[in-house]
Amino acid sequence: MATLVKTPSGTWKALIRKHGWPTTSKTFRTKRDALDWSRRVEDEMVRGVYIQRTASERMTLEQALKRYLSEVSPTKAPKTLLSEQGSAKNLVRRLGGYSLAALSAELISGYRDQRLSETTRRNTPVSNNSVRLELALLSHMFNVCIREWGVGLPFNPVLNVRKPSAGRGRDRRLTxxxxxxxxxxxxxxxxxxxxxxxxxxxxxxxxxxxxxxxxxxxxxxxxxxxxxxxxxxxxxxxxxxxxxxxxxxxxxxxxxxxxxxxxxxxxxxxxxxxxxxxxxxxxxxxxxxxxxxxxxxxxxxxxxxxxxxxxxxxxxxxxxxxxxxxxxxxxxxxxxxxxxxxxxxxxxxxxxxxxx
The missing domain is CATH 1.10.443.10 (Intergrase catalytic core)
Incomplete structure (x- = not known):
């Protein structure tokens, strides 16, 4: 059973200690929210599907991409590294303040549509391939977070997002x-x-x-x-x-x-x-x-x-x-x-x- 404690600031802290699981806690504004959360977490522990979400709730996309660019991107080709740095800037500019837990397929789909409606510095439409590369970077970052960094995420939300069509390849030939x-x-x-x-x-x-x-x-x-x-x-x-x-x-x-x-x-x-x-x-x-x-x-x-x-x-x-x-x-x-x-x-x- 979870322990609910009222803090000096008036908020409620829920603390869960269950054998075989790491101790976990979270603070809420009301006692009802703390009780609902603790019941949900205990139920997930009983069913063996509990995921520690604290890290994903605290880590923003900007922080995650910064770590990705410093640890993962340098292992790739220099040209790919430069490309991912540019893609990361666009992602951070629009989604950087969201926590990883808050990034849903709906938010990412909105980002995709917004980017496709924009123009580049040369006043040309942002290409489908540019948006595809940005979504590919975001998707791989989520996979690394889940598989290697131990960030508590149930799944990769980018997998549920429709990617822009690749478009026709260039057919420029020399006469x-x-x-x-x-x-x-x-x-x-x-x-x-x-x-x-x-x-x-x-x-x-x-x-x-x-x-x-x-x-x-x-x-x-x-x-x-x-x-x-x-x-x-x-x-x-x-x-x-x-x-x-x-x-x-x-x-x-x-x-x-x-x-x-x-x-x-x-x-x-x-x-x-x-x-x-x-x-x-x-x-x-x-x-x-x-x-x-x-x-x-x-x-x-x-x-x-x-x-x-x-x-x-x-x-x-x-x-x-x-x-x-x-x-x-x-x-x-x-x-x-x-x-x-x-x-x-x-x-x-x-x-x-x-x-x-």
């Missing part, structure tokens, strides 16, 4: 004319690494960070392969090199001004402490792209282009996934965009072969 003009522009740049990086991206389908982070020990020109030990999905993979990609890497490795203080293939200028970092080309890329009238072309679109070309030359989805590093065939299809005009020629060729 032959755009490719010629792009190669001509990057080749004319003072730093030859820009041209090398663009060609490697189109030939291999590697991500920007994977290309710029390459070191000489990862590139085997004799076997024509690149070994990537650190990738976005956390798994290593081996990327085959076409003859064109192999030629580009030979030029990069034979660069006459290659310093001896770095193992990076595409190196930048020494930093404040004399340490060289990967070549930062993003600003130059955007300037060239805009000058060519291709403002809608992102560097990541070159990865789409590369994967689509692998499908066009006849590689199966499984073979493409080995090169691209995608875990599911669905993601391979999302990145693959075939040109209808190319399929016309292929259909004619296959029909002629069958007639022969």
């Amino acid at each position: 032959p004319d755009e490719e010629r003009r792009l190669y001509s522009a990057v080749d004319a740049h003072s730093n030859p690494f820009l041209g090398y990086i663009v060609r490697v991206a189109i030939e291999t389908g590697m991500r920007s960070s994977e290309v710029t982070g390459l070191r000489r020990s990862q590139v085997d020109l004799r076997r024509r392969i690149i070994t990537l030990s650190s990738t976005k999905n956390g798994e290593s993979r081996v990327v085959p090199l076409s003859m064109a990609a192999t030629a580009v890497f030979r030029q990069a490795l034979d660069h006459p001004f290659r310093p001896i203080d770095t193992d990076l293939i595409f190196f930048g200028e020494p930093g404040a402490y004399g340490r060289r970092r990967p070549y930062a080309f993003n600003k130059t890329w955007q300037q060239i792209r805009n000058r060519l009238g291709m403002r809608d072309l992102r560097f990541h679109d070159l990865r789409h282009e590369a994967i689509s070309r692998l499908v066009e030359i006849g590689l199966s989805d499984q073979e493409v996934s080995v090169v691209s590093g995608h875990k599911s065939m669905q993601m391979v299809k999302r990145y693959t965009h075939l040109r209808a005009e190319d399929l016309v020629e292929r259909i004619d060729l296959l029909r002629k072969q069958r007639q022969i």
